[in-house]
Amino acid sequence: xLVLGMLLxxxxxxxxxxxxxxxxxxxERLATKGEGAVPACASCHGEKGEGNGAAGFPRxxxxxxxxxxxxxxxxxxxxxxxxxxxxxxxxxxxxxxRVNSDLTAFSPGLRHSPVMxxxxxxxxxxxxxxxxxxxxxxxxxAKPLPADFQTxxxxxxxALRGKPEYGLPACxxxxxxxxxxxxxxxxxxxxxxxxxxxxxxxxxxxxERDNDPLALMKAVANQLTDADKINVAAYFANRTLxxxxx
Amino acid sequence: MRARILMTAAVLLQFLVAxxxxxxxxxxxxxxxxxxxxxxxxxxxRASVPATFSHDKxxxxxxQINPGEYFIPPQIQDxxxxxxxxxxxxxxxxxxxxxxxxxxxxxxxxxxxxCHLQEGRKAYASPMWAAYPMYPQFRNKTRSVMTFEERLQxxxxxxxxxxxxxxxxxxxxxxxxxAHWLSKGxxxxxxxxxxxxxxxxxxxxxxxxxxxxxxxxxxxxxxGVDGQGQKFAKxxxxxxxPLWGRNSFNRAAGMSTxxxxxxxxxxxxxxxxxxxxxxxDAWDICTYIWIQDRPSDPRFxxxxxxxMPPVGGN
Numbered sequence: 001x002l003v004l005g006m007l008l009x010x011x012x013x014x015x016x017x018x019x020x021x022x023x024x025x026x027x028e029r030l031a032t033k034g035e036g037a038v039p040a041c042a043s044c045h046g047e048k049g050e051g052n053g054a055a056g057f058p059r060x061x062x063x064x065x066x067x068x069x070x071x072x073x074x075x076x077x078x079x080x081x082x083x084x085x086x087x088x089x090x091x092x093x094x095x096x097x098r099v100n101s102d103l104t105a106f107s108p109g110l111r112h113s114p115v116m117x118x119x120x121x122x123x124x125x126x127x128x129x130x131x132x133x134x135x136x137x138x139x140x141x142a143k144p145l146p147a148d149f150q151t152x153x154x155x156x157x158x159a160l161r162g163k164p165e166y167g168l169p170a171c172x173x174x175x176x177x178x179x180x181x182x183x184x185x186x187x188x189x190x191x192x193x194x195x196x197x198x199x200x201x202x203x204x205x206x207x208e209r210d211n212d213p214l215a216l217m218k219a220v221a222n223q224l225t226d227a228d229k230i231n232v233a234a235y236f237a238n239r240t241l242x243x244x245x246x
Numbered sequence: 247m248r249a250r251i252l253m254t255a256a257v258l259l260q261f262l263v264a265x266x267x268x269x270x271x272x273x274x275x276x277x278x279x280x281x282x283x284x285x286x287x288x289x290x291x292r293a294s295v296p297a298t299f300s301h302d303k304x305x306x307x308x309x310q311i312n313p314g315e316y317f318i319p320p321q322i323q324d325x326x327x328x329x330x331x332x333x334x335x336x337x338x339x340x341x342x343x344x345x346x347x348x349x350x351x352x353x354x355x356x357x358x359x360x361c362h363l364q365e366g367r368k369a370y371a372s373p374m375w376a377a378y379p380m381y382p383q384f385r386n387k388t389r390s391v392m393t394f395e396e397r398l399q400x401x402x403x404x405x406x407x408x409x410x411x412x413x414x415x416x417x418x419x420x421x422x423x424x425a426h427w428l429s430k431g432x433x434x435x436x437x438x439x440x441x442x443x444x445x446x447x448x449x450x451x452x453x454x455x456x457x458x459x460x461x462x463x464x465x466x467x468x469x470g471v472d473g474q475g476q477k478f479a480k481x482x483x484x485x486x487x488p489l490w491g492r493n494s495f496n497r498a499a500g501m502s503t504x505x506x507x508x509x510x511x512x513x514x515x516x517x518x519x520x521x522x523x524x525x526x527d528a529w530d531i532c533t534y535i536w537i538q539d540r541p542s543d544p545r546f547x548x549x550x551x552x553x554m555p556p557v558g559g560n
């Protein structure tokens with residue numbers, strides 16, 4: 001009887017097509033109510049994870065689950081001791097001489113935020129996965145922000161073509177043609193508050209954020225001027241975007 | 247002809263001799279690596295640039311780009327609103343989304359802008375503004391003088407692994423118009439800096455085993471460990487183009503030769519971090535790409551494709 005019941009339960013689970021259902025429920029509870037010292041995510045990131053444009057708190061709804069989990073893990077990570085050389089590229093150190101592999105450490109990624117780092121440290125691995133699965137399951141529809149014609153034109157030029165004469169690639173070449181994001185490594189730019197995008201590029205330039213694969217974004221961010229940041233953030237905030245939860 | 251027979255014989259001989267070595271597999275795959283033994287690294291550990299931009303070596307490696315060093319093509323907003331302008335716009339559409347606008351001539355998953363980066367504007371990624379003014383031009387591949395339109399046909403035949411549009415087809419006209427517009431103000435028949443690909447040194451013979459390691463570290467995140475690239479979520483074609491396999495360029499494409507591939511890789515890859523790989527890294531990675539399977543050379547029949555060694559190996 002018990003076995004039959006378990007089988008039925010398994011079949012029912014398959015029918016709904018969401019094996020993550022309990023994980024998402026746990027994430028929803030965490031996101032809306034918080035737990036212990038960790039306040040509800042929704043208090044800053046919005047009721048439906050839509051972000052807060054004025055304060056520059058990012059949208060979380062409809063982002064990639066693995067991307068969200070990695071960001072929380074990176075925020076929770078302590079800074080390495082002074083003098084340790086961190087490389088952004090994961091190398092196969094079993095194939096390099098021991099002397100070299102002892103001196104060089106592979107950086108899994110650091111993302112420092114005075115607000116988020118303490119909160120991320122309060123979450124267990126299970127909770128990180130749960131809250132990431134919850135926000136990845138939410139749908140999102142962007143509200144395009146108006147901007148003046150010249151800003152949009154310059155932003156579009158940078159977003160679609162980059163700066164070929166300086167070897168700066170276009171945003172869309174990794175973040176997908178409409179800035180909707182691509183996979184776990186390339187997060188969406190469309191539908192994010194412009195202040196958030198500008199803040200993040202600033203953080204790459206100052207080294208506060210250093211958790212991108214192959215340091216690809218760092219190389220790009222270091223070539224962006226202040227005007228570029230404003231133009232391109234305005235362009236992506238002006239895009240329409242409809243995301244269906246995973 | 248005699249050379250070809252000799253080469254064929256050499257290839258057949260390989261098949262006959264190969265089983266003799268097959269027993270000692272470790273030797274064929276390269277020696278087993280022991281982590282405890284200190285030996286010279288197969289590739290130099292590099293500073294990631296610009297993470298440690300002050301690194302002397304990095305500064306020496308990455309060329310400082312000064313304003314005005316490369317030709318700057320006209321802005322997209324300056325396309326005239328005439329019949330010519332419409333043709334230019336159509337050419338740009340074909341260039342960036344070949345799958346949709348010239349799909350009937352294309353046999354693989356690529357777009358023009360998969361290699362001619364940033365809509366054909368990027369220096370050292372065969373920019374259109376440096377190519378168009380150089381035609382008509384003698385080409386070693388065909389041993390004849392070619393017009394730009396005929397060169398476009400070859401792109402469709404080899405790099406796109408498809409069939410050539412006729413010279414009077416709207417696709418060829420539109421692409422020519424786009425290249426013509428991009429080279430507005432460029433001198434005719436004069437080599438511009440940034441034309442074609444970068445020039446590389448070759449300190450030693452390339453090594454595909456080292457290349458595989460470098461490929462997994464630097465390329466696999468976008469192009470995949472299996473080299474099959476990643477498709478767009480919402481439209482046809484590839485966001486990160488496949489480097490081998492049936493959706494990639496064929497054996498006769500320029501990019502399928504190790505030299506062209508290495509020269510392209512050095513200046514442009516990983517995207518946004520051009521010039522950070524050493525010359526030898528680029529050679530190694532491209533040797534690894536070259537030994538993979540891809541569509542055959544359409545100029546030969548299946549028999550010649552089966553027994554001829556693929557071109558571009560040296």
